[in-house]
Amino acid sequence: MRLKRFGALAVAALGVVGFTSVFVQSGTAVAHGSMTFPPSRTYACYEDGRIGGGGGDLNPTNPACVAAVQIGGKQPLWDWYGNLISLAGGKHREIIADGDLCGPTTKYDAYNLTRSDWPTTTLRAGAPITFKYNAWAPHPGTWDQYVTKDGFDVTQPLKWSDLEPVPFDSITNPPLGSGEYSWNGTLPNKSGRHVIYSIWQRSDSPEAFYSCSDVIFSGGSGGDTQAPSAPGTPTASASSTSVQLSWSAAADNVGVSSYQVFREAGANDVQVATSTGTSASVTGLTANTAYQFYVVARDAAGNTSPPSAVVSVTTTGGGGQEPGACSVTYSVPSSWSGGFTANVSVKNTGTSAVNAWQLAWDVPAGQGISQAWSADVTVASGKATARGASWNQNIQPGQTVSFGFNGTSQGTPANPVSFTLSGATCATA
Structure with a gap:
């Protein structure tokens, strides 16, 4: 079940990236949190075991929890808040295989069991909800909540394609109090058995946390379960650093409430704009660069449409921002024979936001880039381009x-000479 590539990735990274969890004398990992309402599988089984243990050991009575303990032992329940990947860096779909979403590492693999008797929480479809997420060790970041598609079968392995294509709820840095994050949202209009899949991607680290909450949706007011149709193919006009998009409206039985614009970026497409109308502007782009965009419609009940067709557009030539609107700090904290680790910090010293940023530099002779975190870094014709997650x-x-990234080098690694941020030349600190 578990994605073997992640195990290799973690082992390879131990030389340059420290563990994000620490250990107390009991051997329990001090990690960072999990969904407590609606409860994640690990938290629900922990509570089930705590009640069954009568205040002593954990002795679950729920059949699915019992089966998980038989496979993986009780430590995942004591560590119900530690379902994480240290080097995720936003690449969740790339590093977690279908069938492993609820427990992407060996320790939590048993919580991928395809059973219909996991503990469930009954929720009213389309209703307001206050999400609660334990903050064992607080960190900033973004929480995305997905829900399974209509017709989802809990007795089959949970795949990425089983989830609706966009989150029905997202929040960055929610309120924190009494050791718990909490925020208000609106549930999608679903019916019957589903899984709410939560991803917490830290913004101060590539570390990410995952949880599956088993829920049963009861009928809510309105009961709108019909998704909008796909929006029309966008048309685009470009300047050196921005693209103006427009598209024909999607149709819906009740009404479309908003449109989300996405930029294609390999396995991790990036949302770059939201609009209540049928046009949007995407800024912070790089001159003389090809981009691909598509649009998804969303109704008030949280139903999302199929994506529109993709439009391709190339920005024009030009300098973008004035030089001096950005500053880059580049350091090499460690190096070894044939390789090195580099850390890069990019500061916006201008007066307007840089959206969908791209940092470019010429790779010094004899160097290569093998692995990056907290950004997607590609190299073509000797030029590296880093794009934000x-x-x-x-x-x-x-x-x-x-x-940051790991690189290869012939001899002592040299620092790049200059950087450009979305077309603007940056100062180097």
Whole structure:
């Protein structure tokens, strides 16, 4: 079940990235949190075991929880808040295989069991909800809540394709109090048995946390379960650093409430704009660069349409921002024979936000880039381009984002000479 590539990735990274969890004398991992309402599988089984144990050991009575303990032992229940991948960096769909979503590492693999008797929470479809998420060790970041599609079968392995294509709820840095994050949202109009899948991607680290909450939706007011039709193919006009998009409206039985614009970015497409109308502007792009965009419609009940067809557009030539609107700090904290680790910080020193940022530089001779975190880094014709992840793609004035990568080098690694941020030449610190 478990994705073997992740195990190899974690082992390879131990030399340059420390564990994000620490250990107390009992051997319990001090990790960072999990959904407590609606409860994740690990939290629900922990509570079931706590009640069954009568205040002593954990002795679950729920059949699915019992089966999970028989496979993986009780430690995942004591550590119900530690279902994480340290080096996720927003690449969830790339590093977690279908069937492993609820427990992407060996320790929590048993919580991928395809059973219909996991503990469930009954929720009213389309109703307001206050999500609660334990903050064992608080960190900033973004929480995305997905729900399974109509017709989902809990007795089959949970696949990425079983989830609706966009989250029905997203929040960045929710309120924190008494050791718990909480925020208000609206449930989708679903019926029957479903899974709410939550991803918490930290913004100060590539570490991400995952949880499956088993729920039963009862009928709510309105009962709108019909998704909008796909929007029309967008048309695009470009300048050197922005693209103006427009499209024909989607149809819906009740009414479309908003449109979400996405930029294609391999396995991790990035949402770059939201609009209540049929047009949007995407800024912070790089001159003379090809982009692909598509649009998804959303109604008030949270139903989302199929994506529109993709429009391809190339930005024009030009300098973008004035030079000096950004500053880059580049450091090499460690190096070894044939390789090195680099840390990069990018500060927006301008007066307007840089959205969907892209940092470019010429790779010094004899160097290569093998692995990156907190950004997607590609190399073509000797030029490296780093693009922000879904959780750090925009840089507000005065804000700094950071990422890192492992590289190869022939001899002592040299630092790049210059950087450009979305077409603007940056100062180097």
